[in-house]
Amino acid sequence: MTLHERVKLTLEDFERIIDLPENADKLFEFIGGEIVEVPSNPYVSSVGYNIGAPLKVFVKQHKLGHVTGEAGGYVVAGERYAPDVAFISYARQPELAREGYNPNPPELAIEVEFPTSTQSERNLRIKLSNYLSVGTVVWVIYPETKEVEVYLPGHPVKILGMNDVLRGDPVLPGFEIAVSDIFAE
Numbered sequence: 001m002t003l004h005e006r007v008k009l010t011l012e013d014f015e016r017i018i019d020l021p022e023n024a025d026k027l028f029e030f031i032g033g034e035i036v037e038v039p040s041n042p043y044v045s046s047v048g049y050n051i052g053a054p055l056k057v058f059v060k061q062h063k064l065g066h067v068t069g070e071a072g073g074y075v076v077a078g079e080r081y082a083p084d085v086a087f088i089s090y091a092r093q094p095e096l097a098r099e100g101y102n103p104n105p106p107e108l109a110i111e112v113e114f115p116t117s118t119q120s121e122r123n124l125r126i127k128l129s130n131y132l133s134v135g136t137v138v139w140v141i142y143p144e145t146k147e148v149e150v151y152l153p154g155h156p157v158k159i160l161g162m163n164d165v166l167r168g169d170p171v172l173p174g175f176e177i178a179v180s181d182i183f184a185e
Contacts, residue, residue: 008033014080027071030080032126038070038082044112045070047143048084051110051166051182055085058168058175065089065107066096073101074109077130084141085110087172105134108171114143137171146183 009017014030017023027038048070056067066088073082086106088096093104109131113124124140128151131138138151148166150158160166160179168175 009035011078011080027073027082028080029073029082029123031123032079036123041114043143044084044114047112047114047141047182048110050184051139051141051177052085054177054181055087055172055175058172059087062174063090064172065092068096068102068106072096074105075101075103076105076109076127076136077133079127079130081109081127081131083109084112105131105136107135108137108139108168110139110141112141112143116142116144139166141182143183146179148179148182 009030010033011030014028014035017035018026018028029036029038052067052069059065059067064087068083068086068088070082070084072086073080074086074088080101083106087108088102088104088106092107093102096102111124111127113120128138128140132151132153135153137153140149140151142149146162148160148164150160150166152158152170162180162183164179165176166179166182
């Protein structure tokens, strides 16, 4: 094996490794057969909160479901993802899992891509493909360019800039937020 070959792991390998005592305080994703540690990043958390907080208020006011943050993991197409913010309706799942990764994928996943690297973009492409394959709508937030990419299953990507408004259709009709508010310091 050369230095650049990737070793693919099984889901059982992933579960065994993340359950080790030294990994108790860490968050991991299982992407394309590889274990990826989700780094702690206060800036990403802040950007996620800028959209997650108004989303949570909207969902709570309309009694629609659950909004989770960066520690909420989901099973998506057999893999394990931890979106920065996610929504799953009461109709799909009345109560969230109390431990481990939620067994159902979210209906909306929000990924804050920062800092952007070749590896993070590769992982994001895999996640996007799997999210879309299970019907999840995905919003990818790029703080470096101050843009939001909107992915709806079966539709072309829509790119929104600072002068645009992000709308929750079709998953959360009536929800909207100015893109500039997502990047407010």
